[in-house]
Each structure stands twice: as structure tokens, then as C-alpha cells.
Amino acid sequence: xxxxxxxxxxxxxxxxxxxxxxxxxxxxxxxxxxxxxxxxxxxxxxxxxxxxxxxxxxxxxxxxxxxxxxxxxxxxxxxxxxxxxxxxxxxxxxxxxxxxxxxxxxxxxxxxxxxxxxxxxxxxxxxxxxxxxxxxxxxxxxxxxxxxxxx
Numbered sequence: 277x278x279x280x281x282x283x284x285x286x287x288x289x290x291x292x293x294x295x296x297x298x299x300x301x302x303x304x305x306x307x308x309x310x311x312x313x314x315x316x317x318x319x320x321x322x323x324x325x326x327x328x329x330x331x332x333x334x335x336x337x338x339x340x341x342x343x344x345x346x347x348x349x350x351x352x353x354x355x356x357x358x359x360x361x362x363x364x365x366x367x368x369x370x371x372x373x374x375x376x377x378x379x380x381x382x383x384x385x386x387x388x389x390x391x392x393x394x395x396x397x398x399x400x401x402x403x404x405x406x407x408x409x410x411x412x413x414x415x416x417x418x419x420x421x422x423x424x425x426x427x
Contacts, residue, residue: 280405284415287397333416340365340395341402342409354399362395394419 300306340361348357369391373384398412405411 288419362392
């Protein structure tokens with residue numbers, strides 16, 4: 277099970293680092309390492325995201341991966357099930373695309389694609405860990421902590 281914890285946290289971190297590397301390669305300035313002292317704060321954000329029922333991971337994963345995914349997979353293929361969940365989770369997140377400064381088309385497109393992509397990742401992780409909602413919860417918390425980058 278240690279291997280899956282590494283995968284659950286490592287893949288979101290790898291995607292983030294690849295994104296930063298690509299941005300720098302395309303001309304963006306390199307991120308500052310001055311915030312490296314934020315590690316304890318980032319760990320705290322991760323733990324809070326992991327256990328806070330009002331935050332997305334704990335509020336979503338029991339429903340999407342604990343209830344909907346296994347229920348749909350009893351009669352549908354994992355691919356079809358994930359495609360259905362991708363549409364549902366995108367609709368679920370739709371209101372958040374209109375917060376902070378109103379609707380922004382570029383952010384909306386990226387968020388829709390990201391939400392759909394991560395749904396496939398969580399289904400794969402769930403199915404390869406014997407149906408572990410905990411592993412999808414850990415990965416969702418890691419992804420959200422990395423995405424925000426700071427408390």
C-alpha cells in the first residue's frame with residue numbers, strides 16, 4: 277500500500293513540476309525558492325484538506341469514488357463510467373468557475389479539461405488500489421494543495 281501512497285501524491289507533484297518546467301522552457305521566469313520555508317504550512321494545508329469535511333476532497337471522494345463509481349461499474353465499463361463521472365464532476369464544479377473575478381474563458385477551458393482528466397486519474401487509482409477511497413482522497417488532497425501552492 278506504500279507504493280500507492282507514493283503514486284497518489286507523486287503523480288500530482290510530477291504533473292506540477294512538468295508544468296513549471298514547460299513554462300520556464302517557454303520563457304516564463306523560474307519560480308522563486310524563497311518560499312521553501314512554507315513546507316510546514318503546505319503540510320498543514322494538506323492535512324486540513326485531507327480531514328476537513330467542508331473541503332472538496334473529503335466532501336467529494338466518498339460520493340464520487342465511494343458510491344457512484346462502484347455503483348456504475350457494476351453494469352458499465354470503467355471507461356464509460358469515468359466518462360459519465362467526468363461530465364457530472366464538471367457540472368458539480370461549474371459554479372466555482374464563476375467565482376474570483378467573474379467568468380474567464382481561458383480558466384474555464386483549463387478547469388473543464390483538468391476536471392475531466394483528473395476524473396480518469398482517480399478512477400484508475402481507485403480501480404488499481406482495490407477500491408480505496410482513501411487513496412483517491414489522498415491524491416485529491418495532494419493535487420489541491422499543490423494547485424493552491426500556499427495556505
